[in-house]
Amino acid sequence: MREIIGCDVAIVGGGIVGGSAALFLRQMGFTVTLLERDWCGAKASGVNFGGVRRQGRPLEQLPLSQRAHAIWGRLPALLGTDAEYIRSGHLKLARSETDLQALIDYQERSAGFGLDLEIIAGDAFRRRFPALGDRAVGGSLCPEDGHANPRLVSPAFARAAAALGAVVREQTPVDRVERDDDRFTLLCGGGLEVNARFLLNTAGAWSQRIATAFGEPVPLESLHPNMAVTEPLPRFLAVNIGVEGGGVYGRQAPRGNMVVGGGRGFALDADRARPQRDAVLTLMRDAAELFPQIAKAHVIRCWTGVEGYTPDRNPIVGPSRTTPNLFHAFGFSGAGFQIGLAVGEALAELVRDGHSSAPLDAFRIDRFPPTP
Amino acid sequence: MTAPFQSSVIQPGAIQPVIVGAGPAGVRAAERLVAAGLRPLMIDEAARGGGQIYRQPPDGGFTRSKAALYGFEAAKADALHRTLDGLRDRVDHRPRTLVWNCEESALDLLCDGRTETVPFTHLILATGATDRVLPFPGWTLPGVFTLGGSQVALKFQGCTVGKRVAFLGTGPLLYLVAYQYLKAGVEVAGVFDTTPLPVQARALSGMLRDPVTLAKGLWYVGWLRAHGVPIHNGARPVRVEGDGRVSALVWRDAGQAGGREMRVDCDAVAYGLGLRSETQLADLAGCRFRFDAMDRAWLPERDAAGRSSVAGVYVAGDGGGVAGADAAELAGERAALALLEDAGLPFDAGRATALDRRLSRVAAFRRALSAAFPFPADWADSIADDTMICRCEGVAAGTLRAVAVNSQAREINRAKALTRLGMGRCQGRMCAAAATELLARALGTGPDGVGRLRAQPPIKPLPVSATPRFEAAAS
Ligand SMILES: Cc1cc2nc3c(=O)[nH]c(=O)nc-3n(C[C@H](O)[C@H](O)[C@H](O)COP(=O)(O)OP(=O)(O)OC[C@H]3O[C@@H](n4cnc5c(N)ncnc54)[C@H](O)[C@@H]3O)c2cc1C
Ligand SMILES: Cc1cc2nc3c(=O)[nH]c(=O)nc-3n(C[C@H](O)[C@H](O)[C@H](O)COP(=O)(O)OP(=O)(O)OC[C@H]3O[C@@H](n4cnc5c(N)ncnc54)[C@H](O)[C@@H]3O)c2cc1C
Numbered sequence: 001m002r003e004i005i006g007c008d009v010a011i012v013g014g015g016i017v018g019g020s021a022a023l024f025l026r027q028m029g030f031t032v033t034l035l036e037r038d039w040c041g042a043k044a045s046g047v048n049f050g051g052v053r054r055q056g057r058p059l060e061q062l063p064l065s066q067r068a069h070a071i072w073g074r075l076p077a078l079l080g081t082d083a084e085y086i087r088s089g090h091l092k093l094a095r096s097e098t099d100l101q102a103l104i105d106y107q108e109r110s111a112g113f114g115l116d117l118e119i120i121a122g123d124a125f126r127r128r129f130p131a132l133g134d135r136a137v138g139g140s141l142c143p144e145d146g147h148a149n150p151r152l153v154s155p156a157f158a159r160a161a162a163a164l165g166a167v168v169r170e171q172t173p174v175d176r177v178e179r180d181d182d183r184f185t186l187l188c189g190g191g192l193e194v195n196a197r198f199l200l201n202t203a204g205a206w207s208q209r210i211a212t213a214f215g216e217p218v219p220l221e222s223l224h225p226n227m228a229v230t231e232p233l234p235r236f237l238a239v240n241i242g243v244e245g246g247g248v249y250g251r252q253a254p255r256g257n258m259v260v261g262g263g264r265g266f267a268l269d270a271d272r273a274r275p276q277r278d279a280v281l282t283l284m285r286d287a288a289e290l291f292p293q294i295a296k297a298h299v300i301r302c303w304t305g306v307e308g309y310t311p312d313r314n315p316i317v318g319p320s321r322t323t324p325n326l327f328h329a330f331g332f333s334g335a336g337f338q339i340g341l342a343v344g345e346a347l348a349e350l351v352r353d354g355h356s357s358a359p360l361d362a363f364r365i366d367r368f369p370p371t372p
Numbered sequence: 373m374t375a376p377f378q379s380s381v382i383q384p385g386a387i388q389p390v391i392v393g394a395g396p397a398g399v400r401a402a403e404r405l406v407a408a409g410l411r412p413l414m415i416d417e418a419a420r421g422g423g424q425i426y427r428q429p430p431d432g433g434f435t436r437s438k439a440a441l442y443g444f445e446a447a448k449a450d451a452l453h454r455t456l457d458g459l460r461d462r463v464d465h466r467p468r469t470l471v472w473n474c475e476e477s478a479l480d481l482l483c484d485g486r487t488e489t490v491p492f493t494h495l496i497l498a499t500g501a502t503d504r505v506l507p508f509p510g511w512t513l514p515g516v517f518t519l520g521g522s523q524v525a526l527k528f529q530g531c532t533v534g535k536r537v538a539f540l541g542t543g544p545l546l547y548l549v550a551y552q553y554l555k556a557g558v559e560v561a562g563v564f565d566t567t568p569l570p571v572q573a574r575a576l577s578g579m580l581r582d583p584v585t586l587a588k589g590l591w592y593v594g595w596l597r598a599h600g601v602p603i604h605n606g607a608r609p610v611r612v613e614g615d616g617r618v619s620a621l622v623w624r625d626a627g628q629a630g631g632r633e634m635r636v637d638c639d640a641v642a643y644g645l646g647l648r649s650e651t652q653l654a655d656l657a658g659c660r661f662r663f664d665a666m667d668r669a670w671l672p673e674r675d676a677a678g679r680s681s682v683a684g685v686y687v688a689g690d691g692g693g694v695a696g697a698d699a700a701e702l703a704g705e706r707a708a709l710a711l712l713e714d715a716g717l718p719f720d721a722g723r724a725t726a727l728d729r730r731l732s733r734v735a736a737f738r739r740a741l742s743a744a745f746p747f748p749a750d751w752a753d754s755i756a757d758d759t760m761i762c763r764c765e766g767v768a769a770g771t772l773r774a775v776a777v778n779s780q781a782r783e784i785n786r787a788k789a790l791t792r793l794g795m796g797r798c799q800g801r802m803c804a805a806a807a808t809e810l811l812a813r814a815l816g817t818g819p820d821g822v823g824r825l826r827a828q829p830p831i832k833p834l835p836v837s838a839t840p841r842f843e844a845a846a847s
Binding site: 039041042046151152155159230231268274275276277280281282284285287288294295296297298299300301302303 | 473475478480487489656658780783785786789790795796797799828829830833834835836837838839840
């Protein structure tokens, strides 16, 4: 059966980036068709760690990240649910004096961006975070960072967009995209054809296909952050924890389950990934060392997801350099959940105004040397 | 880069078969492989071999004769246990060991609170089945047990689940366990069979192909009747009543819509709706699944010999589809022969043909069994909105129906993401069948129309302290 939809903007990929772009575009009055191969928010956006964090991002991401912070604050108004979003604070631990110095340096460099970082060390640190004992010499607290439940937030954006009149088609892969004259034509599964003036490429780790189709391939790699969760435990940790220099990170969900991340899973195929045993066992050891409170608990589930990484770990966000009215947003390199909402908003501005009020220069698609 | 955890490696060209499950299927597979000169590793969570039906009492526990423990099956149980004993020095039997993951031709084990990784060249999954239960109002009240659980209590803990027990549901275990309880001196408040009598009578005639099984089934029913046990066909539960503990079962006749509610006093309810295969390891091993209409479940694809879609991985016994213990023994041996053939070792082709013939009769028997004890598809409708579906995460039926009806979730993994169903300790092993039926009814489709829960490691909870690197970290 053949079906044809005409609209202003076609969006490929219903993750948090495509879903929020759809919502903001509808708010601006554009007609929108959102195409999702799986279910909206079922991929990286729905399975991530749930860290809603600005602290630690490279400075060039902070303007967008600050805008995202404001949008997260409006979640109930936008979605009709808080999706378990909590501004718990994000504490980045320093396990050595060198690391503490790195945190102090970051505090200074990021001073103008409004993160309100607070360095806490020594006795003050131990008094304030007794649950962490002396496993860190100190840390940097971003009081308004936090965490949220990705399984609830990400699908909710596509749903809110649909409620405002966006056409949302799930289980509908975009198989081919063509452009003639001033229009994009998307050929989708189920015999659907979508015609649109604008095209947003928000297909996550699978965005390379559209970029390549329009002559701008990028060095994008799929990687799989490894996650584990314990059974519910008595509350011992209010803040979302990261460690300077990387390694393990953790947060305690409202139900008491401790969610920890670290290491990488492996790909089953281009679309699916699984936790990897060595990563799981190493993560369990590192997590128990950092949080002795979980040493007697059980891990009830491990998982991972498929995420696109760029060589410089900054995303690609902005206009295509080959094709007018095509905009890309992908390659978030393991950190697109928090910032995704501002990226959705920036995409909507690009469609409306031709430019975004947030600086996007660092995220140009042509910043990489051409791939052979 | 950290060193891999795997402790042992397989010499090039060597064959290292691993069998998961020491039930009828696993033991017969091991026997065949040993006869061919191989030394399989056989892993089971249980303390002693035998599987579900021929489970052995704990060592040094109370002693009951095999006749008392296994009834009609005593001779078969005895034969299997003897085989197991005879294999002792030629099989690496690892009891009390959970397999919690399968990844890239190696299994991850948990034994005595420690993990270990063992490689395999060939894998026979003989993981069996466990009770299939669907909730109904009151099912979480203390005193409500599964049929299998009630039997285990009787056989191996030497205790009964109550003094006056009502038996509810469908499947051969329904009459068997009621019979075993009555024999053990427990008052049976009644057998409440969800299948209408005419349906059952018609189907039983189909089982004449298997006169022994038929005779056994009829014998239990007859014996129960002769001892004054009321048997109600076509029953549906309304609720379990009780204040902190079961005091009555309220039920009605399925044939009469809005029919009169009846109540029967009891202090325990044993119930079940057949069995469900344990398929998580096959999933982690990468096996392709297909929907089986008879079991109303997604099962690993296998050929008549037990080969899965993954080379070197075999599925035998109830873990690949519920067909009972006799079939499991045949399937275990058949899978071992397939393994030998695939490994290029000599194998008894005549024996394989004979087993194939007998296994094809099993398929007919399975059809008859599922006709005699059909799954009550309308049961899901009677689950009240406030009844818990997922006990681990406290998800009620109404919550699940809501995400289905407002069309946020047309698939079970989606429902899981939105409601937490199946995200707790049991990872959906207990609630997935119920959730599937409920979701399917709410969406007006069949259980094949809502997908299947994907398995993730660990398939059962894994102590954080089990990681081999834990001690190094703790010191
Ligand atoms: C395990 C894990 C943990 C993470 N932890 C964090 C964290 O704590 N904090 C943080 O900020 N970030 C985190 N991230 C990163 C974050 O989840 C991602 O950067 C973000 O979700 C990306 O959103 P997206 O919408 O671009 O991609 P996705 O959510 O992957 O969405 C892309 C969508 O496009 C669809 N699609 C692809 N191709 C097609 C096609 N041809 N037709 C139709 N649809 C198509 C896909 O099905 C998919 O749904 C984590 C990622 C993972 C995997
Ligand atoms: C509680 C219960 C009682 C039953 N009672 C009867 C009865 O009285 N009469 C009757 O005819 N049938 C009974 N059945 C049906 C019976 O299960 C089968 O017909 C028969 O046991 C199937 O044999 P099998 O070898 O396929 O699997 P099983 O006998 O079930 O053996 C499977 C074995 O695999 C092990 N295992 C599974 N997964 C793992 C893992 N991940 N790691 C380690 N070990 C694992 C289990 O511990 C188990 O011992 C019962 C079933 C259940 C669940």
